[in-house]
Amino acid sequence: MEIILGAAAIIFILALAGVDIWYILLGFLMLVSLAALLTAGFFAACLVMILRGKRKHGRFSGFRKEKRFESAVYLIGGAEYANIFPAEFVMRDRIYKPDREVKLRLTRNGRVFDLNALTTVFMGFPLSLAAAVGFMWISLMFLGVV
DSSP, X not given: OHHHHHHHHHHHHHHHTTOOHHHHHHHHHHHHHHHHHHHHHHHHHHHHHHHHSEEEEEEEEEEEXXXXXXXXXXXXXXXXXXXXXXXXXXXXXXXXXXXXXXXXXXXXXXXXXXXXHHHHHHHHHHHHHHHHHHHHHHHHHHHTOO
């Protein structure tokens, strides 16, 4: 909520200063494009971790409260490894089943990517990259470059 109020205050001050609304809109589009590009960079780093990780089979053993979120924990060869992404809170009983074996990617730092995390990365990278390119294209159209 504070971010929205801060953005509204900044837009109001820029409008009072006489900045054209097109430049304000252009700045907003460029900020969205930058945010999408940073998100694509995060997903690219996750892809590198997935490619460098080892394929393992494990069983879901429960949830563990991490620093900022709760994550799923998997048992691989007698050791527990936490998922790199937060645990889903919708349909937990259907997603996390302790009685079946699942395919995982074990990273070098001792975290795992389960099917939900892999889907997030494989869908998030191209979508965030497309969003970054799309918003940058619109920004360039506003500038008259394209």
